[in-house]
Amino acid sequence: MSNISTAIDALLQARLRQLPEVQNESERWHTLGEHLAELDDALADLRAHTTMDAELVTSLTLPQLTEIQLAVGQAADSFRVIASRFTRTTVNIGVSGAARMGKSTLLQSVSGLDDNQIPTGHGIPVTAVRSRIFHSPTVRRAELEMHSPESFLAAVISPLHAALDLSPAPRTVAEFRDWVYPEVLPDTRHRVLLTRLRELQSALMSYEPLLTGGVKTVPLEEVRPFVAYPTHEEISKAGERVGRAYAAVREARIECAFPHEHVARIGIVDLPGLGEVVADAERRHVAGLRNEVDAVLVVKRSSDTSSFFDETDTAGLGLLDEVRGFVRSTGEFAYLVHNTDPDKLHLAENLRGDLLRNVNGGEPDRFFTVFETDVRDPERVGREVLGPLLKRMAEGLPVMDAEVLAGTRTQASSVRDRTRLQLTDLRRALDQVARRAGVPEEVNEAKAAQLRSTIARRLRVLVGELAAEAHGSVLDQGFGEAVEKAYEDVLGWIQDGFGKGADTWKEEALTCMITEGHAAAFAGPEFSRIRVEISRRFAALDDFFTARLTAAWDRTAALLAAECGALFKDEGSRQEDSASGSDDATATATPSARSGRDVLAELAELFASSSQPCPGLASAVNSLLDVRLEYRTLLYPRVRPDLAPLNLQVTHPDTGEQMQQVAVPLTAEGAEHLHELFNSLAEQAAFRIQRSLSQEAAVPAVVIHALVEQFEDTLIRSGTSVMEFRRFVRSYRNDLWPAEFKGIDEANSRFARVLRVTQDISKALEEGQR
Template identity: 25%
Template structure:
């Protein structure tokens, strides 16, 4: 791989941490949206409920709906940004008006022909957006066709709206019916109507089989010789279409080896040329450039007789600039030099010297013969070298535009949230000093009781761990061992006859012996899986002990009717997301589990090796003509009994060494929980915030009848959570 190819590959790899950072910000924005929705819902409830005109008036002045819409827009844009940086290639968009040589340029680089990238004289040739990837091997294409729904929404509906043809069809059958007449006189719109009528409507039966309900779908890989069926619009001289499948195509990806194999991980994005009267081209350019390309190559073929930049050139540039910020540092202009009798070199030179006069600002404006492979690949080298040297900086500049929008939105949200905080007379967090003092006295007493209760529970579990008092698990193991002894999986009724019959099924004694070993080993391990019951019961018991302390010493029983291990799960759901340490502690303990498969299976397996025909040390003796069937069957039966007993004996003794492990694991998990809820930094503050929000339930006698205070506190709690979620740190994906 060349240095440049390595550089491009490294750039793609370096984008991945940014991709994850953007995804994290998206998650924070979704959480913020949910909080704002809750605030709006609470606002409506309070306005109808409260008998406080001043508070209701302030509530009426708050509305988070427009800001939630802005967040939704930002989420869509961040998703597009993440998709851009997630791509496995750097994409170069090739854009030009109809008939300027764009397809010829792509042919020269890729080695493809008119069959795959049509570049024919006359009208527009390329029918759909194509992306061409450098990949060794025989060329092929991945074709995505429209569903019925996307075909109607993205292709047909724009015609109905632009031409004002009444309501757009909602089903394919409706579109297949009589097409509304167009009564306008505008020549351009008349031509649009002809496209709709003569191409899409008239020939619907020819491509309708590709349009299915549901989502757009990929067709099986298309070989090189059939690619043209999906990308080219071929017509008779009179303009009538010859091929029709392209009418149903949404997107095409072509994979082929480029002539210059040293290009690295790049893709060329080909957008249908503007200039005909088919609708959707400008929207397609905006979407493609805005979402899928890192750099643009404009293709322009000056007319040798009537040259000069035209309005359509500046319109095209402005369209691209609207989609891709910093276009002046992300675009090249190629002036297509036609040789022979139509030589336009003078026109190309005139355009080259006057390009900046028209404010078409690009990195470089170069003259090249788009049909000449050597010249076009030299242009590609120039573009790739520029990408290798500048794309990291350009990526950062591009991302900063989105970061700036988020910061502006964050400022707007802060202003609205500050209004929400001041709804109750400046937004005091507690009713008054007396209420605050009462809460702190009750909290300190609860904290002392909870701390003592959890510490004493740890001492109990530690003592039980040291004494190996694991009765539940021990009894479970002993019961399983007895079951394994009574249910061995070895033939019991007329075992020799059964073994002899099995030998005729299998064909020989060795295979019969091997099959029995596999079956007995699996039979034994199935019994051990019953160990899960004891392990689960032990974990459940440990969680229930923690729950008892939280309810009895922590006074948390009124927060949920759940008890036992389910109490921890319910608490993890009740605790707000912004109380990160506290919520995580309950989630972790609630999710703690032990199982035979995870904790003991790997320790038992080595003791079963002698029941593996490839590893056993008891091999069948060589058969000879003097051996009777009964002798061989007896040998197998004896070996099976011996090996099963030996394996069970080893497993039993191994498990005896592990009797204390469930207690040790449970103690470690509970100790970690106690560390997180009592000793972690700032966790006491989180307990205060949480218990103040729930004080009416935790201390119902002291706070239960203060409905006004509860309404205010619930509102302020939501506001505080929203402010925390709206912090700039949470919404920052760039340093």
């Protein structure tokens, strides 16, 4: 791989490394646009409320909101386009130039294609469709993106109608077919445009079936009529009915093997139409190319009639500035190709001098680099144009990428500042609404104190009940039953030959002892298996613990739901209550279809996402939910010593020395004795565990009591509790006490929605600036 190819691969990889950041920027601006649209709806909803007087309505109108929404959408789109630029797997070079300058010949020399794919001609424009040409060592084909009927009318026919002042434009292809156009127009340019329009109408039958809006694949040998105007010979032979398949094509993608080195990651974009007299052809052909081409070659040929850089050429460079975008240096983006004719050296000298004086201010390559070559010679084009250009691009593209990204960010920063200014104005208006139409703050504080006190009393009763259950004289019958059930399960497993059947177990023991020559080979692993399995079976107590924890959540949720109005109803129920004016604040018991855990999780979300967030209250609820009662963590450490005898090597009870407790003959009688020993030791261990667990019957209740007591203490008495209950009441007052607050407070949720959306917008703006 050459140095140029290596450098191009490196810059494409550098682009990919920047892609995640650019995509995140695009997503942030897209999200900001969604928030602004919601703000528009929320403000309209608030303004429409019956309690709002005219002055308040006026203050809640943001005249620039629509304009800012458009600017935010453009910012999101700009970052999306940059992401597309950084995603490309090729460096794209645009080739431009007026008709008869040698542009198509240069494209042939670069790509290796011929007149059947990139036609050339003398005296008339020949290229009708913008084409993208990519190097491929194996694929040789053309993919044609076809117009739909709607896009054909919008992109081809409507511009011609507009240029000719023919209003309105046809709305359907059938209308276009039947449209009656004037025979002639006085203005010369208009006559040419009218001729093009009539030609398209006359040839409609040849391309109407192609207006599918899809992609059509054709061999390169057959692509010419889809990308080029018909030749003089074709027009002379067919007249007005000559085929014009190109009219149905939006764009062509061509793949073929380029006859040059350094081209594996190169794409060539053919830009037809510069200098043509077709309606707005130049702009239509460069539309959408910003960030799609990395450099442009502008071809200029020295001839008897074109040995100077004229107004058309200058206008073409100006048009390419739109494609350049935020790239600062025009000369790094656009390059001039002086197409020379070896047989007319005097004409080349004339154009050479004009380019030096009038384009580059008397200094070679001062503003624009000029590549001089004979575009008919592929070898010269590769040596004199393509090689030097790719070297310049390998060095300059990282700088241009940085300029594009910096320019887009600067533009977006301006939009960000304007959005912040609008938010500042809105906050002032919202403060005015709150002062003039809101419920007095002392009322909010009183209701918050009432809610906090009522919940505190209910929680205190629940904590008392749980304390009695934890420290009462009557042990938890359910726990005893759960322990007994686990114990019986373990005994049944032991009596079943430790899950294998007694005869099978003894047969396996005898086989292993005889094979290995001692009983320890079987006894050691089997002690471990039995010890683990007994412990695992007692872990079935987890079902009991889960049921007790779930019951505690249910009891806690029920008392909170009883005080929190319609907050725990589904959205449909809330809307029905709002419409009917229901004031039954006690009809809020936890819905039977929902668990206490679900209700508590919803309450935590309400605390966290209210218009004035309550993180301390949310944390208290989440901490209660983030609890697991499990046998392995709660009780297993206490019964672990009861499993100690189930080991091959144990401690002698009298001497304290280590001893091996298995010694049996290597016979069937020895295996029988071994089975009896294991049975006895396992049953004793199970009994000890059952007895130890029975002594811990109060532990689950004690733990649950402690959990709920801690929850109550945190929810009611943390340092931020009073403040956050006030915030909670401000955010959900209407839902908590729907019958007590009418008038503007009936629209509190509308006001809160506006506040929430403004907070979302502020957050999005801050994230975008970091």
